Amino acid sequence: MSKPDSQLEQSAMSYQSSEALTGNSYQELLALHSLVNAVGDAIICVDRDGILVLWNPGAERLFGFSSEEAIGASLDLIIPPESRTAHWEGFYAAMQQNQSRLGSSVIRVPMLRKNQSQFPGALTVGIVRGEDNRIERIGAVIREEPEKKFVAE
Structure with missing residues (x-):
């Protein structure tokens, strides 16, 4: 996993653990990240x-x-x-x-x-x-x- 991917994972996990993101929001964040990187x-x-x-x-x-x-x-x-x-x-x-x-x-x-x-x-x-x-x-x-x-x- 590249450094930016790792940083996103860490950020998303901290949000998820603080319950700021629901499970669906977490998956949407990862999907958005994949899209931004694929463009x-x-x-x-x-x-x-x-x-x-x-x-x-x-x-x-x-x-x-x-x-x-x-x-x-x-x-x-x-x-x-x-x-x-x-x-x-x-x-x-x-x-x-x-x-x-x-x-x-x-x-x-x-x-x-x-x-x-x-x-x-x-x-x-x-x-x-x-x-x-x-x-x-x-x-x-x-x-x-x-x-x-x-x-x-």
């Missing part, structure tokens, strides 16, 4: 501080970072330096306003690989809310789209 596209998720908390095998292939390298790192890991100011302004505005202006639209932005090469990325953003309805996580499904134009910064 060819990159799937990532960050917390309220922009720290990566999910990095699937598709993200490993697309960006070149292992999950061990990415989990716990800032999202700056995959954002080109010249795009970071605009990115963080939008990110923190979403957190402060408790909503994203992106909705479910596909946006195209420059992305950064481990080898420092840039590529045009197409991504869809999803919001994960906590019990208090505040944004707790922001997830994205990302793929490379060669020869596409980037969104205006």
